Amino acid sequence: MSNLLIKTSFLSCGTFKLTFVGNYMLWVKAFHIIFVVCWFAGLFYLPRLFVYHSMSSDKISHTRFVMMERKLFWAIMTPSGLGTITLGSWLLFANWDYFMAWWWMHLKLVFVGLLMIQHAYCWWYMIKLRENPAYKGHVFFRVFNELPVIHLVAIVILIVVKPSI
Secondary structure, eight states, X not given: OOOOEEEEEEXXXXXXXXXXXXXXXXXXXXXXXXXXXXXXXXXXXXXXHHHHHHHOOSHHHHHHHHHHHHHIIIIIIHHHXXXXXXXXXXXXXXXXXXXXXXXXXXXXXXXXXXXXXXXXXXXXXXXXHHHOTTSSOHHHHXXXXXXXXXXXXXXXXHHHHOOOO
């Protein structure tokens, strides 16, 4: 693999133009991993906020949790999820024949789909808890909080080990 070189050239308008030369797919992969880490941080933390939110009984706590959940979901989780899916799709389509020949990639994509469903449920529960903090109990959200761990373990094993049947 070649290293990425960055050439700079001075444009007539007085600004610099960066040109990427070499294996830019390493940059795509690096940013894909960064987005994955950020998305999982949100998928781990938001359900934990739901646990505490469902246990809160005063108006101040309810208002605080509504604000924290909204900011986490819209400012971190959703952009990170979109970045993960976009860059992951780029990597997949760039190597389609290779990846789609392996059963583990199909299974990994199923787990990614389950993460997208988990993300949608986070949005749903965020709305429901905003309307009624007692919508579901804290035990339910403690279990819900563990689901991304299962997905993470499965995805990492599938993508790193690439097990053969």
